[in-house]
Amino acid sequence: MSDRRKRVGVTNKMVAYIAAGVIHLVVIGLVVFNYSFKQEVEKVEAFDAEKISTVNASVIDDRKLEEQMDAIKEKDRQKKEQERRERERLEKLKRDAQQEQERIKELQEKKKQEQEATQELEAQRKAIALKKKQEEEAEKKRQEELKKKRAEEEKLRRLEEAKRQRELAEKRKRDAAEKARREQEEADRQRLVDQLEAEERAAKQQEADRRAGERTATVVSKFFADIQRKVEAKRTIDPSFETWRKSVVRVTVSPSGRVESVRTIESSGSPQYDQAAEAGVYAASPVPMPDANQFPDAVKRLENFELIMKHPNAR
Incomplete structure (x- = not known):
């Protein structure tokens, strides 16, 4: 934002300098031209007066006098034409100067609008910065409150956990004694069950082995016969x-x-x-x-x- 304002300010200064220079040049040109034109007119008038006095003093015929009068009229016409051109040129310079003033006025108006836009953007930026700062402060306060609440909850949790651990230790002590008694009873009972199950498994395994042997022998006999037939066929x-x-x-x-x-x-x-x-x-x-x-x-x-x-x- 700061760089943009600097660039706008430099551009406006340059435009103002250029416009002022153009106006000064136009004014100086007008003054020089008016002075040169007056000198030239005075020289022409002095020269014409001298010629006329010479003509009046001399003896010339009517033809020469008429020619001189025509020359004077032509010069007078040229003078008026020159004055007319000069008036037109001055009017054009005046119009150009007026247009330049209007252009400068437009540039100044544009500069004013840009300054107002810059000020508005700066105001918006400050408002956003202020809002952000307020939000950060609110968030910081919320985090501090949350941290405090969590600390209190953690303290309460630790107290409850310590109480629970004490109760649990006492319960484990009671359970251990009860478990030891039950385990001893279970061990005695399990030894008897294991002995009975081992005897039962041994009997079942013997029966399974006998049946598996019979089944294997049957399968071997069947496939052996099939193999024998296929070999005989080939x-x-x-x-x-x-x-x-x-x-x-x-x-x-x-x-x-x-x-x-x-x-x-x-x-x-x-x-x-x-x-x-x-x-x-x-x-x-x-x-x-x-x-x-x-x-x-x-x-x-x-x-x-x-x-x-x-x-x-x-x-």
């Missing part, structure tokens, strides 16, 4: 082989049923028959396997097993 045996031939192979599979290895552990006596038996097992991959999450024991037993590879036409 195996190709030359009809020329004797029907009494058979071989035993050890098969290793992944939990997903993919055949990883096949090895003959008991030969049929014919390498060609043994190779055909091994190829049939590889061809059956992947073999059916039980669900690993539901039957983990069965899957583990089926990951490595033996197969008896009899002749398809054996009795």
